[in-house]
Amino acid sequence: MKQQRSEIAIRIEDITKIYGEGRGKVIALQDVSIDIPENEFFTLLGPSGCGKTTLLRLIAGFEHPTKGKIHLYGKDITAYPPYKRKVNTVFQNYALFPHMTVAENIAFGLEMLGKPKKETDETVNEMLTLVKMEDLKNRQISQISGGQQQRVALARALAPKPRVLLLDEPLSALDQKLRKEMQIELKRLQSETGITFVFVTHDQEEALTMSNRIAVLNSGKVLQIGTPREIYKQPSERFVADFIGETNFLKAEILGCANGVASLTLPSGKTVETNVQKGFSPEGTVNIVIRPEHATVVEDPAESLLQGRLINAVYFGTDMRYHIELESGETFTVRIQNNPDDKTSTQFLGTEVCIGLHKNAVQILKD
Amino acid sequence: MFKLLKRKSFRFDIRHQNGFTSIAIICFIFLYTPIFTMMVYAFNQGDSIALWEGFSLRWFVSAWGNEQVKDSALRSLIVAIFASGISTTVATMAAIATTRTKSFRGQNIVYAIINQPLMVPEIVTGVALLIFFALVKTVTGYAGLGFLILAHTAFCIPFAYLPIRARLEGMDLILETAAADLYATPWKTFRLVTFPLLFPGIIAGAMLAFVISLDNVVITELVKSAGQDTLPTYMLGQLRRAITPEINAISTVLLAITVVILTLFYLLNRKSE
Ligand SMILES: Nc1ncnc2c1ncn2[C@@H]1O[C@H](COP(=O)(O)OP(=O)(O)O)[C@@H](O)[C@H]1O
Ligand SMILES: [Mg+2]
Numbered sequence: 147m148k149q150q151r152s153e154i155a156i157r158i159e160d161i162t163k164i165y166g167e168g169r170g171k172v173i174a175l176q177d178v179s180i181d182i183p184e185n186e187f188f189t190l191l192g193p194s195g196c197g198k199t200t201l202l203r204l205i206a207g208f209e210h211p212t213k214g215k216i217h218l219y220g221k222d223i224t225a226y227p228p229y230k231r232k233v234n235t236v237f238q239n240y241a242l243f244p245h246m247t248v249a250e251n252i253a254f255g256l257e258m259l260g261k262p263k264k265e266t267d268e269t270v271n272e273m274l275t276l277v278k279m280e281d282l283k284n285r286q287i288s289q290i291s292g293g294q295q296q297r298v299a300l301a302r303a304l305a306p307k308p309r310v311l312l313l314d315e316p317l318s319a320l321d322q323k324l325r326k327e328m329q330i331e332l333k334r335l336q337s338e339t340g341i342t343f344v345f346v347t348h349d350q351e352e353a354l355t356m357s358n359r360i361a362v363l364n365s366g367k368v369l370q371i372g373t374p375r376e377i378y379k380q381p382s383e384r385f386v387a388d389f390i391g392e393t394n395f396l397k398a399e400i401l402g403c404a405n406g407v408a409s410l411t412l413p414s415g416k417t418v419e420t421n422v423q424k425g426f427s428p429e430g431t432v433n434i435v436i437r438p439e440h441a442t443v444v445e446d447p448a449e450s451l452l453q454g455r456l457i458n459a460v461y462f463g464t465d466m467r468y469h470i471e472l473e474s475g476e477t478f479t480v481r482i483q484n485n486p487d488d489k490t491s492t493q494f495l496g497t498e499v500c501i502g503l504h505k506n507a508v509q510i511l512k513d
Numbered sequence: 514m515f516k517l518l519k520r521k522s523f524r525f526d527i528r529h530q531n532g533f534t535s536i537a538i539i540c541f542i543f544l545y546t547p548i549f550t551m552m553v554y555a556f557n558q559g560d561s562i563a564l565w566e567g568f569s570l571r572w573f574v575s576a577w578g579n580e581q582v583k584d585s586a587l588r589s590l591i592v593a594i595f596a597s598g599i600s601t602t603v604a605t606m607a608a609i610a611t612t613r614t615k616s617f618r619g620q621n622i623v624y625a626i627i628n629q630p631l632m633v634p635e636i637v638t639g640v641a642l643l644i645f646f647a648l649v650k651t652v653t654g655y656a657g658l659g660f661l662i663l664a665h666t667a668f669c670i671p672f673a674y675l676p677i678r679a680r681l682e683g684m685d686l687i688l689e690t691a692a693a694d695l696y697a698t699p700w701k702t703f704r705l706v707t708f709p710l711l712f713p714g715i716i717a718g719a720m721l722a723f724v725i726s727l728d729n730v731v732i733t734e735l736v737k738s739a740g741q742d743t744l745p746t747y748m749l750g751q752l753r754r755a756i757t758p759e760i761n762a763i764s765t766v767l768l769a770i771t772v773v774i775l776t777l778f779y780l781l782n783r784k785s786e
């Protein structure tokens with residue numbers, strides 16, 4: 147799937163950004179390095195205040211890094227002002243020019259680049275079609291809805307055909323339904339235009355469904371970069387595992403590690419084997435995570451890897467969540483898909499249950 | 514300053530405070546009775562400013578025919594146009610410099626210097642200018658209208674500055690960032706984004722400066738050379754002699770102009786919200 151030979155669109159090289167100085171200084175980003183290949187839908191995911199906007203502003207040129215370099219297609223653009231970078235931004239609150247019409251907003255970047263009138267008009271129409279706003283071409287910005295403003299902001303940023311499009315939480319101001327529509331819309335725009343997207347969100351579900359790759363940030367540091375699948379199935383750190391999806395945290399004892407397979411002892415005393423990433427050889431006591439849907443309730447005690455007492459069963463429509471108190475005291479969640487014949491399972495409350503695990507369900511954390 | 518005037522909803526309604534209405538009415542009576550009387554007698558048939566003898570427009574006609582009135586009115590206009598034009602330009606640059614740059618040391622001192630004419634007594638400014646210009650006059654030999662324009666410009670700057678700065682502060686910096694993102698150089702950003710959005714503020718500032726210049730007496734009286742009367746100083750001069758309703762007529766016209774301009778200013782400020 148992954149194109150090995152694709153060019154690197156954006157190279158973020160060892161960037162540190164410190165706001166202010168002395169006692170009031172804030173380290174917004176610390177030693178951040180990311181390579182984003184051409185034609186990728188790349189997402190920066192992290193909680194509020196982790197430095198996502200700062201990273202986008204550095205790429206766009208609105209801020210200058212305290213340390214480090216930014217390359218656009220191999221060219222060092224660190225010292226370039228924003229208006230010399232072939233990069234456009236979709237701002238969080240759109241930032242459309244209120245004294246211009248929809249069409250004038252979209253034409254702005256093209257005019258600044260000195261494109262001929264005819265070409266500008268053609269591109270504007272093309273963009274209006276792309277974001278399905280042909281009918282509102284001559285409207286004033288104050289006369290269109292929030293969702294429509296969002297589309298205009300996208301069209302305005304795409305019109306100059308930037309090499310990279312930066313999107314700062316563009317969907318956060320929209321309601322749930324519109325948001326889902328725009329997620330699909332954005333994916334379509336990215337694949338139709340072939341422009342590299344750097345998308346910022348604090349919504350893990352949005353990140354998982356939309357991205358080719360995700361970088362998880364916390365407190366100004368990149369914790370993990372990978373495909374949604376890698377991030378979800380093989381979180382490298384506790385924060386990543388916790389931030390994305392539901393997780394069970396346990397401790398385990400490593401018995402040995404060879405050829406990318408580690409064997410370890412679970413709190414129940416049972417032994418399992420699991421894959422580990424290349425170059426990672428854990429030892430001693432480690433933190434492990436198990437996703438609720440990678441575990442199951444089994445009848446046969448021989449298959450059991452963990453045991454506990456069922457303390458709660460919650461119906462979620464698509465699935466059931468069983469909360470089980472392990473012998474070691476932790477609460478463990480198992481998620482099992484419902485079928486058409488499912489019945490209430492409350493009669494089992496308080497009974498002992500056996501938990502089985504799918505292959506490679508155990509993921510060893512690095513911290 | 515202007516925001517305060519426009520704030521519509523107070524949590525408690527001040528009109529329901531006891532006694533407020535009567536105090537307000539008394540204030541309005543004090544303020545407007547003299548003006549109203551003055552306006553009424555502008556239309557008096559007779560020569561008196563106290564004895565009503567019937568309606569006529571003769572004093573307006575007489576004022577219109579008075580060469581000295583025409584002369585000083587024209588001078589007032591010239592000075593007001595130049596002074597408001599120059600002071601608005603300076604005020605715009607000052608407002609941009611004080612809101613669109615990184616905050617710097619001594620920023621408060623800059624504000625204080627710009628707003629200085631609002632605080633310093635007019636007579637002090639007037640005397641200072643008189644002495645300084647006297648010096649320049651002897652050195653250069655120039656005694657034209659330039660001094661008056663310069664003096665008016667100086668005290669008009671803060672009045673032009675305030676609405677412009679208020680508007681700039683209310684403008685989101687993100688729009689200028691967006692323009693830069695879309696390949697606009699700093700100059701193009703100013704011309705195509707900052708300036709058009711700032712324009713209502715600039716017009717408001719210019720109109721305020723115009724009105725302030727138009728009715729200035731103290732500084733004009735001190736700075737003007739012989740034969741450089743503006744309308745207000747001419748009227749002051751006339752008052753020392755026999756007073757006829759002609760003065761009322763001129764005042765009424767001046768008042769009308771001021772009211773029209775201030776109404777425009779108010780509407781412009783409100784619309785641009
Ligand atoms: N202009 C600024 N001056 C000082 N601190 C800032 C500035 N911008 C952001 N910060 C700080 O840097 C950190 C990262 O902010 P930001 O990049 O906006 O985070 P995010 O977009 O992930 O919510 C925060 O602690 C924030 O308070
Ligand atoms: Mg942000």
